[in-house]
Ligand SMILES: Nc1ncnc2c1ncn2[C@@H]1O[C@H](COP(=O)(O)OP(=O)(O)OP(=O)(O)O)[C@@H](O)[C@H]1O
């Protein structure tokens with residue numbers, strides 16, 4: 001699949017025109033484009049520290065993109081830029097453009113809360129709210145003024161997160177009373193309740209045992225049928241197992257992170273384009 005074809009039409013529009021088109025509104029999830037997110041010349045500074053330099057990347061729809069690379073190379077920083085979570089870091093400054101479909105997510109009129117609804121996030125450490133399982137799911141829906149059937153929403157999100165069978169008899173129990181793997185699936189279910197288009201996952205299985213890890217991986221494959229997923233992982237086998245596209249990030253002498261290559265996953269692990277990728281995946285570096 002070409003990652004760039006879909007951009008061609010969009011790139012003919014100037015940045016200003018695109019800002020105007022994007023005034024305040026984000027496209028509905030599932031808008032039929034092959035590329036959901038495009039990073040163009042993404043640079044992130046924390047104060048004077050240049051943490052990430054010149055990342056250009058297309059994230060294809062209904063696919064899993066994995067970020068790999070040594071600690072500190074900026075994987076989480078890039079991920080957080082995609083849904084404006086870096087707005088919450090006072091010293092962070094994000095330059096370049098992040099296109100969500102044809103909208104610049106940092107555009108003047110774009111509401112970051114709306115961005116985070118469309119582009120949800122699941123963190124390394126499961127972080128359910130100290131509330132019941134059902135309330136965890138309904139939390140975002142309540143804020144967003146959901147008026148539909150709450151019981152149906154809870155069930156459908158828990159089913160899609162492959163947790164329903166394990167919790168259907170204890171929906172009023174605390175989310176914190178679940179196992180780590182169940183808590184992580186609850187967090188995924190909670191993200192789904194916001195009707196997202198994209199789900200960002202920062203090392204979602206690194207705190208889990210191997211069985212729970214495989215469950216999360218199976219779930220990711222299932223979710224990729226309807227969502228676009230970006231996952232950061234330190235586990236190269238995991239990237240190879242679950243992702244369709246893998247991006248390898250590295251660090252320069254100033255400890256600035258940059259993307260070395262983004263390739264179809266099988267290609268990156270069997271026939272990497274760049275010598276530095278080969279050194280990393282064969283364990284000669286990092
Ligand atoms: N809030 C922050 N303030 C200042 N510097 C930060 C902040 N967050 C990250 N950094 C720095 O930015 C660089 C990239 O960090 P980031 O967390 O994105 O790396 P990473 O690739 O996710 O690493 P890891 O694999 O260890 O999670 C690092 O040098 C880090 O110290």
Ligand SMILES: [Mg+2]
Nearest residue numbers: 075076077232
């Ligand atoms: Mg990280």
